[in-house]
Amino acid sequence: MRVIFAGTPTVAVPSLDALVAAGFDVVAVLTREDAPLGRKRVMTPSPVAARAAELDIEIIRANRIDGPVIEQIAALRADVAAIVAYGGLVPSAALDVPVHGWINLHFSLLPAWRGAAPVQHAVIAGDELTGASTFLLEAGLDTGPVYGTMTEAVRPSDTSGELLDRLSHSGAVLLVQTLAGVAAGRAEAVPQHGAVSLAPKLTIDDARVDWSQLALAVRRRINGVTPEPGAWTQLGDQRVKIGPVSLLTTSAAESSNPSDEGVNLAPGEVALDGAAVLVGTGSTAVVLGNVQPAGKKNMRSQDWARGALQQGELVFS
Structure with a gap:
């Protein structure tokens, strides 16, 4: 079976590798153009172009699928055509070019979370179960008929990056199974x-933490936008990036010995309590992981707080 593979980011690479390993004839890779980094x-x-070069597969670089493409x-x-996170629309004129059309691996259980950021929205919403779907691409946004699905539990501590990494590998298996079924006519x-x-792309504004929300919602928001677009908060006139947070559970309390005062912090108020850096929310405090002040490297919250608290009270907004 002759396959065109369309994909761009790292999460698409396992699917490309799986198709090649399964013996499909991947005749070309369609990916977005080289971009400036660093x-x-x-x-x-x-990442897909780099992997295709290693595999000696023809590469078509295009940000738009227009007439020449x-x-x-x-x-x-x-x-x-198998498509995984290509990052561009496939126009109607291209849909019928391959004999069996375009089969999309989408990282949700459709019709849940149609759109560009399904995993991020699933984490933010607190879904306990998600997965991936293979479906026949049509003109609508992720509306096509579904070939198959697989499920994946969402762990309480999952960031969207961690969950997407797992889905990229299990979803690759589903894609191979789907194309094998299409090839066999079954x-x-x-x-x-x-x-x-719907799961539209998240903006920088979506990644700002609202500390007045309940602790569980704060954790879901931060985990959902980690690593992209990256959770942040304001400290005075400075924007501060922050890493995942954990809830102040009984086990966390035992390990960090937080005080009653620390648990009852005002929303956004920061306190160093034992080995834990606590931040107040609309309910109980959360335990802060990493911090990246403007213009500085990412660091452990404890190291940052010990120095920052010497300057006075800290309140995120």
């Missing part, structure tokens, strides 16, 4: 059913 803004290929795709005479896509929810 402080020196060095033009860098996408569609012609390149058509010339490859692919049986199917795969059947069925219409989506159930409640629809």
Whole structure:
């Protein structure tokens, strides 16, 4: 089976590797153009492009699938296009070019969390179960009929990055199974059913922490936007990036010996209590992990707090 693989970030690489390992003839990779990275803004290929080069697979670099790109795709005479986090829309003119269309691996249990950031929204919403779906791409946003699904438990401590990493590997297995079923003529896509929810791309504003919310909501928000776009809060006139937080459970209390005063901090108030850095919320305090002040490196919250608290009271806003 001749396959075009469309993908860009690191989470798409396991699917590319799985298709090659399963014996599919991956005739080309479609990925986004090289982009400037780092402080020196060095033009860098996408993770999928880098892996395709290692595998000696033809690479089509395009941020838009326009007429010339569609012609390149058509010339490859692919049986199917597999798409995982490509990062661009597939226009209607391209949908019918491969014989079996475009099969998308999406990291949610459709029709839940249609859109660009399904894993982030699942963590923020406090979902206990998520997964991945393979579906036939059509003109609507993640609306096509579904070939298969797999499930994955969301751990209380999961960041969206950790959860997405697990899904990228288990989802790769699902994609291989789906394409094998299509090749054998036994795969059947069925219409989506159930409640629809949307997962638009998160902005920097979405990543700002509202300390007046309950502790559980604060943790979900911070974990959901970690690592991207990255949780942050304001300290005076400075923007401070912060790492995952944990709830002040009985076990955490025993290990850090937090005081009653520390547990009852005002929203955003910071206190160093034993080995724990606590931050007040709309309910109980949370235990802060890492901190990255503006212009400085990421550091353990304890190291940051010992120095910062010497300057006086700390309150995030």
